[in-house]
Every structure is written in structure tokens, then in C-alpha cells.
Amino acid sequence: MSQLFPTGRSTSDGWFELESAPFSVEAARQPEAGVxxxxxxxxxxxxxxxxxxxxxxxxxxxxxxxxxxxxxxxELCLHRRCVDARGYVPPLPPDEAGRRALATYLGNRLQFLFGPLRNRAEYMADAMASIEDMKSETNRYRYWFDFVTAVQRLQDSHSTASGLFQFVQSNAGPGRIPLNVCFVNGDADLSHGQVPRDAQMPDVLVSHTGEGATWGLQAGDRLVAIDGQHPVSWARGLAGRSWSAQQVNDPASPAQHLEGLRGTIPSLARAITVIRCPGGVCGAPETLTVAQQAIPDGPFMRVACDHRPGIHLADVPANHSVDGDVFTGIALESDETERIHGMVWDSLYGAGSSTGTAIAQAAASWRSQGARGVILDHRTGNGGTKDAAMPILDFTTPTRYSEADVWRTFLDDKGPATLADGMALFETLKDDPSSLALVGSDTPSLDVPVALLLTRDVSASDYFPNALKGSPNTRIFGPNPTNGAFSTFLQFSYWLGLSYQLAAQDTVNHDGTMLCGHGVTPDEIVEPRQSDLVQGIDSVYVAALAWVRANLKAPEAP
Structure with missing residues (x-):
């Protein structure tokens, strides 16, 4: 597969010439071609x-x-085949001066536009080293992948580079082996005798699976290694090696890396090491070679990886595919007398979207239907806009200031030097209406306990728990901090062949701290336990439910 790019030549009457990189064709394999x-x-x-x-x-x-x-x-080794990657990227400038000038231009974009202050201090030098590598590179693909590497080295959830690779990697094709299994970070309490817990990394467990293409794995089984490395280390090590690399601002949050394993393992890895625990009895570690796994004969139910081992509302799809929907109602574990309401959703789209409208309607229903407790399951927090969560905060939080956007104005702006400087900065920015720093309401329902469940939460899904945290009668549950990507971003695209985006600002909290790189830590750290998963028990949800029940609003007088 190869993409056409402008050559720079055109006619006086408006025709433009496009050209692809060289590509090879074997007629026996590809009797037809399309454009x-x-x-x-x-x-x-x-x-x-x-x-x-x-x-x-x-x-x-x-x-x-x-x-x-x-x-x-x-070339890339993708799905166990060498794939010519020259056609995935734009042309190479023809001379050294042009290559150096373009690399300098792209490096300036990183230096001038990238906003998160902690990341700039810790990672910008690494990113610029990759820009320097571009200047001496003469290979078309390697030149552009040096730029992809530079973006990855910023270690920011909003800063990404994408192109034709993602389409080729995810597109099902002949001979490609799928993996229909979802992984979460947790506590492998049943199998530490076989493999002790890593001192720095969490255990990695099977959360749930679909029907078919499971490689014989089931909930509670343990993923010990990928190509001999701890799964989180392997996923982080994709930076500078694959377009698939995921970046997270807060290094204490591994969830985004684990969420992507169901795609990166079958396309990039050689083998995985697992411990199976059928019925709660764990065996010895065993190696599964990717190339030896079976390809399903026909269609199968593909499951969504959402960090939710269990389903707790009646209408949530069995395949966990929530997408932009919002599911609400009485929790399956509750009833009309107890009236514990639940909400399951992934995205915070506001500004009149159907998602934002559904969130507002759900918050209104907690009042109108007399909810005595609420469990908010936002364990896949895709972000969106800050305004979408305002109806929830109106329900939970007395009016107060939360955080404010910080935009750099000079290249050498390093942000507040002290906490006092941060507080002073917040005071100057908090009333800017674009920051939406003022949250909550004068009529919160403080007698209703509200539990928020988090795991992989980014962008607006960072802002929301930060604004909620510390509100009366609320509690956040989860295994790790959120991503810590407190920013918005700028997007750029070159003829659909290479698209990239850069986080454009930082955020100062009401206490004067800068937030990018520091995710929201749950009030109660709860890891999914292996002994629970093998029984179909959702550890994080169970902890939240117990807390809500212990703090239920008193029943209304008859």
C-alpha cells in the first residue's frame, strides 16, 4: 500500500500532479490493484x-x-510480514539543505507550540535529539519516523503522530491473527507463588474476553511477559520503534498501555507468557507463540476493552461497546427501595451534543427520582470538553474554583517557580470564562453519596475528577491515577499522509500546583484482584458499592 503525495508540479489550468513512493507487486498475490x-x-x-x-x-x-x-x-514487521513503509510517509526533500530546513521547521513547532511545562523540562531535549537525527537522514521512511519519534518522546497523551500505518495495522486481512482479550492492571494474588509481583510494575490480568479469538485465555488469567519483558515495559518500549506507541503524562498510570495490548500483541509481538487460573487454580507459566494461534473460521463478537470486568446496568451492551452513549438507571445490585443509581459512559462531549444532553438528563434524574446513592463508572474516560461534566458537579459540589488554563507566551516560559507563584497565577486566571474554573452549584445534593470509578482517563476526563475530588460525600475509586493530560491540543495534517497533534497548554490548580504530568489519584486505591476476576467479581465496583451503601441518603418519610 502506498499513498500519493503532491510533487509540487501543476498546470496553469489547475491540475496537480501526485506521486507515490516506489512499491512492489507480485501478480500471483495481487492480480488487481486499486487507487x-x-x-x-x-x-x-x-x-x-x-x-x-x-x-x-x-x-x-x-x-x-x-x-x-x-x-x-x-520496512516494518507487521503481523509477521515485512511491509514496505516508504509509501506511508510524505516524500523526502531532495537535498540536504531542504531536509535540514524542514526538520528545523518541525522542531520549532514542537518548541514553540508544545505547552505542558513538566514534559518540556523533562522530555523536550529527547524530542529535539530526534529532530537532529532527521537532519542527517537520507532514507524517506526513517526521516519521517524520526519526527514521529520526536512527538512520542514528549511523553504526552495529547501529542501523537498518525498515518497510513494505523489503518494497515488495524485492518483485518488474510492470515492475520486477532486477539479478543482485554487486560487490566491488578493484583495477581493467586499466582505470586509462580511469579512474584514486580517491584515497580503492576500485575497484568485478563479482565474480560469476547467470544472467539481468545487464545484460550479467560478472566483472571495473568499476562506475565511479552517477548520476555513485563507487559507495561514492553508497551512503553514501543516509543521510537512503532507508530503504535502510547504516551501518558503521569508515569504512574499504566492503563492506556494495557488497553492497547489486544492490538499490539498480535501485530507486533513474537510470544507472550501467561499463567492460566481455571477455577482459581493457577498453573505454571507457559509461552504462547503468536504465529501458532488459530485464526477464527468466521465472524466473532469483538469485545471492547473498557477496564470494566463487569456490567452493572441493564442496558449496557454485552460486548462492552459504550462509545458515545450514556447508560443510566438503577444499578443491577440495587432496587427501587435502595435506589442506587448508576451511570456508565466513556466520553465527555458537551456543547449540546447527544452525550452532553444525556449526562445532564441523568444528573437531573438523580434529583427527580430520589436517588439515595450514585455510582459513576467512567473507567474509560476518553475526554471531550469540560462543560459536559458540569451537571454532575452541580449535583455533587458546592460552588468553588477548580483549575485554570495556562498558555505560554514566551519560548523560555517555565511557569511558576514556587507554589506562591502558582497561587498568584491562579488568581489572575480563575475568572477567565474560557477556563470554566468555577464549578458546582448553590444547591448540591450533599446527602447523596456519589462514587466515581476511574482507570484510563484523559483530558476532560482528567479535569472532571480533579474538580470533583474533595467534594463532600464523594469518593473516587480506581487502581491508578488518571493520565494527567490537563491540556487541549493543536492538530496538523499533511495530505492525510502524516497527521500530528501537540498539547498546547498547561493547567494550574486552585492550590497553585501545575497539573500536567500529575494525574488525579483515587481516594481509595483498589486493584482488580485475580481471585475476584476468576469468579466474575468486579473488585473496584464492589468497593464503591460498599461505600455508597454505608453512606446512603436516609429514606424519605412516608
Missing amino acids: GFFATEGLVADALEVVPQGEFRPVARACEGLGSSVCAVD
Whole structure:
């Protein structure tokens, strides 16, 4: 697969020339070829010319996994086949001066536009080292992947680079082995005798699976290693090696890395080490070679990885696919007398969206239907806009200031030097209406206990728990801090061939601390336990339910 990019040549009457990188074709494997165009307002293609250029490369040579020496420097070992990646990226500037000028320009974008202060101090030098590597690179793919690496090295959840690779990696194709299993960080309390817990990393457990393509794994089984490394270390090590690398501002939050394993293991890894625990009896570690796993004969139910081992509301889909929906109602473990309401949702889209409207309606129903307790399950927090959570905060929180946006104005702006400086900065910014720093209401329902469940929460889903934390009669439950990506971002795209975005600002909290890089820590750290998962028990939810029940609003007088 190869993408067409502008060559810079055009005619006086408005025709533009596009050209792809060289690509190889084996007629026996690919008897037909297709070409497609994307345009916002339509286009006309006048002609298509295919010309011989360069040396033929055997198509889809077998390889073992990421970093395989079988593949050339501008090829990727993807799904155990060497894939020519030259066509995934824009052309290489033809001369050294042009290459250096373009690298300098892109480096300036990182230095001038990237906002999170902690990340700038700790990681900008690493990012700029990759920009320097661009200046001497003569290989088309490696030149552009150096820029991808620079963005990854910023260690920021909002700062990403994407292109044709993501489409090729996720697109199902012949011979590709899927993995229909979801992983969470937890406590492998049943199998520490076989493999002790790592001193720095959490245990990794199977949360839930779909039907088919499970590799024989089930809830409560343990993922010990990927290609000989701890799963979190392996996932973090993809930075600078794969477009798939995920970045998180707060290093204490591993959830985003684990959420992506169901895609990166089958496409990039050679083997995984697991401990199976059927019926709660754990065996010895065993190795599963990716290439030896079966390909399903037909369609199968693909499950969503949402960090929710269990379903606790009647209408939540069995495949955990929540997307932009908002599910509400009496919790399955409760009844009309106890009246513990629940809400399950992933995204905080506001500004009149259907998601924002549903969130507001749910918060209103807790009042109108006399909820005696509320459990908010936001364990997959995709972000959105800060205003979407305001109806929840109106219900839980007396009016107060939370946090304010901080935009850098000078290249050498390092932010507040002291906590007192941070407090002074907050005072100057808190009443800016664009920051939405003022949260809560004059009529919160302080007698109703509200539990919030978190795991992988980013952006607006960082802001929301930060504003909620410390509110009367609320408690946050989860295994780790949120991502700590307290910012918005700027997006850039080059002809759909290379898109990137950069976090553009930081945030100062009401106590004067800068928030980017510091996720919201749950009030009660609760890890999913292996002994619970094998029984179908959702450890985090059970802890939240117990707290809500212990603090229920008194029943109304008859």
C-alpha cells in the first residue's frame, strides 16, 4: 500500500500532479490493484501512470516480530510480514539543505507550540535529539519516523503522530491473527507463588474476553511477559520503534498501555507468557507463540476493552461497546427501595451534543427520582470538553474554583517557580470564562453519596475528577491515577499522509500546583484482584458499592 503525495508540479489550468513512493507487486498475490482519492468537495482524476522505478522487493516476506532483522530499514514487521513503509510517509526533500530546513521547521513547532511545562523540562531535549537525527537522514521512511519519534518522546497523551500505518495495522486481512482479550492492571494474588509481583510494575490480568479469538485465555488469567519483558515495559518500549506507541503524562498510570495490548500483541509481538487460573487454580507459566494461534473460521463478537470486568446496568451492551452513549438507571445490585443509581459512559462531549444532553438528563434524574446513592463508572474516560461534566458537579459540589488554563507566551516560559507563584497565577486566571474554573452549584445534593470509578482517563476526563475530588460525600475509586493530560491540543495534517497533534497548554490548580504530568489519584486505591476476576467479581465496583451503601441518603418519610 502506498499513498500519493503532491510533487509540487501543476498546470496553469489547475491540475496537480501526485506521486507515490516506489512499491512492489507480485501478480500471483495481487492480480488487481486499486487507487482511491479523498477530497472534501470532490475531485477529478485525469490519468494514472505506473512506471518502473528502483529494485523489486519480494512482497510480504515472513518475519518474527517488531525489530526483525529480516526486514529492511524502511520496512516494518507487521503481523509477521515485512511491509514496505516508504509509501506511508510524505516524500523526502531532495537535498540536504531542504531536509535540514524542514526538520528545523518541525522542531520549532514542537518548541514553540508544545505547552505542558513538566514534559518540556523533562522530555523536550529527547524530542529535539530526534529532530537532529532527521537532519542527517537520507532514507524517506526513517526521516519521517524520526519526527514521529520526536512527538512520542514528549511523553504526552495529547501529542501523537498518525498515518497510513494505523489503518494497515488495524485492518483485518488474510492470515492475520486477532486477539479478543482485554487486560487490566491488578493484583495477581493467586499466582505470586509462580511469579512474584514486580517491584515497580503492576500485575497484568485478563479482565474480560469476547467470544472467539481468545487464545484460550479467560478472566483472571495473568499476562506475565511479552517477548520476555513485563507487559507495561514492553508497551512503553514501543516509543521510537512503532507508530503504535502510547504516551501518558503521569508515569504512574499504566492503563492506556494495557488497553492497547489486544492490538499490539498480535501485530507486533513474537510470544507472550501467561499463567492460566481455571477455577482459581493457577498453573505454571507457559509461552504462547503468536504465529501458532488459530485464526477464527468466521465472524466473532469483538469485545471492547473498557477496564470494566463487569456490567452493572441493564442496558449496557454485552460486548462492552459504550462509545458515545450514556447508560443510566438503577444499578443491577440495587432496587427501587435502595435506589442506587448508576451511570456508565466513556466520553465527555458537551456543547449540546447527544452525550452532553444525556449526562445532564441523568444528573437531573438523580434529583427527580430520589436517588439515595450514585455510582459513576467512567473507567474509560476518553475526554471531550469540560462543560459536559458540569451537571454532575452541580449535583455533587458546592460552588468553588477548580483549575485554570495556562498558555505560554514566551519560548523560555517555565511557569511558576514556587507554589506562591502558582497561587498568584491562579488568581489572575480563575475568572477567565474560557477556563470554566468555577464549578458546582448553590444547591448540591450533599446527602447523596456519589462514587466515581476511574482507570484510563484523559483530558476532560482528567479535569472532571480533579474538580470533583474533595467534594463532600464523594469518593473516587480506581487502581491508578488518571493520565494527567490537563491540556487541549493543536492538530496538523499533511495530505492525510502524516497527521500530528501537540498539547498546547498547561493547567494550574486552585492550590497553585501545575497539573500536567500529575494525574488525579483515587481516594481509595483498589486493584482488580485475580481471585475476584476468576469468579466474575468486579473488585473496584464492589468497593464503591460498599461505600455508597454505608453512606446512603436516609429514606424519605412516608
